[in-house]
Amino acid sequence: MKQIIIASGKGGTGKTSISAAFASLTQKAVFADCDVDASDLHLILSPKIIEKENFVCGKEAIIKPLECSSCGLCYQLCRFEAIVPNTESKSYAVSSIACDGCGVCVQHCPEKAIDFIDKESGMCFHSHTRFGPLIHAQLYPGGENSGKLVSLVRKKAIELAQASNMDFILIDGPPGIGCPVIASLTSCDALLAIVEPSLSSLHDAKRLLQLSKHFAIPSYVVINKWDISPKLTKIMEAEFQNMGIEVLGKLPYDLVFTKAMIKAQTIIEYDSTGEISQTLRSIWKKLIHKNEYQPYLIKKEGIL
Ligand code: SF4
Ligand code: SF4
Numbered sequence: 001m002k003q004i005i006i007a008s009g010k011g012g013t014g015k016t017s018i019s020a021a022f023a024s025l026t027q028k029a030v031f032a033d034c035d036v037d038a039s040d041l042h043l044i045l046s047p048k049i050i051e052k053e054n055f056v057c058g059k060e061a062i063i064k065p066l067e068c069s070s071c072g073l074c075y076q077l078c079r080f081e082a083i084v085p086n087t088e089s090k091s092y093a094v095s096s097i098a099c100d101g102c103g104v105c106v107q108h109c110p111e112k113a114i115d116f117i118d119k120e121s122g123m124c125f126h127s128h129t130r131f132g133p134l135i136h137a138q139l140y141p142g143g144e145n146s147g148k149l150v151s152l153v154r155k156k157a158i159e160l161a162q163a164s165n166m167d168f169i170l171i172d173g174p175p176g177i178g179c180p181v182i183a184s185l186t187s188c189d190a191l192l193a194i195v196e197p198s199l200s201s202l203h204d205a206k207r208l209l210q211l212s213k214h215f216a217i218p219s220y221v222v223i224n225k226w227d228i229s230p231k232l233t234k235i236m237e238a239e240f241q242n243m244g245i246e247v248l249g250k251l252p253y254d255l256v257f258t259k260a261m262i263k264a265q266t267i268i269e270y271d272s273t274g275e276i277s278q279t280l281r282s283i284w285k286k287l288i289h290k291n292e293y294q295p296y297l298i299k300k301e302g303i304l
Helices: 015-023 041-045 073-077 104-108 146-163 179-185 199-214 230-242 256-262 275-290
Strands: 002-007 029-033 048-063 083-086 091-094 114-129 132-139 168-172 190-195 219-224 246-251
Touching: 002 015, 002 179, 015 029, 015 041, 015 168, 015 256, 015 275, 029 041, 029 146, 041 132, 041 256, 048 091, 048 146, 073 083, 073 104, 104 114, 114 146, 132 146, 146 168, 146 179, 179 199, 190 199, 190 275, 199 219, 199 230, 219 230, 219 275, 230 246, 246 275
Parallel strands: 002 168, 002 190, 029 132, 029 168, 190 219, 219 246
Antiparallel strands: 048 114, 083 091, 114 132
């Protein structure tokens, strides 16, 4: 079973639309949406949730009003400004979003009036889609440790792929190069970085590719919306060549992506014979061939 991650370094490059397009070109695959801070693959894949599980991470303080003497010590000690005073009622409460779970207030409360409970930071879902199973998640506002939630999504995707004898896992990765990206990238078999011709995208993609090099993951690039700056596209192609990274394809700017998304369809479903769909098929075929995944190509799309 192979794991392919589609990532971008920078948000807004079209990564999810391209991931969804590849999802419609696969068979025997589990899809994993690891962009847990702003997941949106579900907007195109329209999943039907089969199972859901709370994601518990860290602790949070809760003041018990009946036992609190309103001494204000917790308010003075909290370095995260998570204790909120109510001047009218002369009481104190904890802001769940601001509470870092350090436990200082719990330790020092003279009345032992503060509970310290497990913090529910999000949800993890196992869903059915028209292309296959999807593992996805939602991080609640203020929920921390999205890297751990990503690890949970990946663990469940691997378990499901193994139990269902799937051929591979297609991962929609988070932007950036932080903890969630590292959690998404480790032990993958290939990275496809989606970039657009802008200096910020080039900068962030280079950091992502350096990270993948560190993990010895074979990496490739797709330049999306290349025609908004042919000059910058040329510069980027030269930069990637210097890094030894192959550009598997270039996609022009086209509103057809937006039109497909409005209809909750992949670009392959919306405009199967269009230029973008043909280019995406070609990119997918190259990616599969690069990684010797020929047996996993779909015959229904006639890629082979
Ligand atoms: S330290 Fe304890 S008793 Fe004092 S205000 Fe905070 S919760 Fe209430
Ligand atoms: S646990 Fe720490 S962050 Fe949370 S309210 Fe208490 S002192 Fe503040």
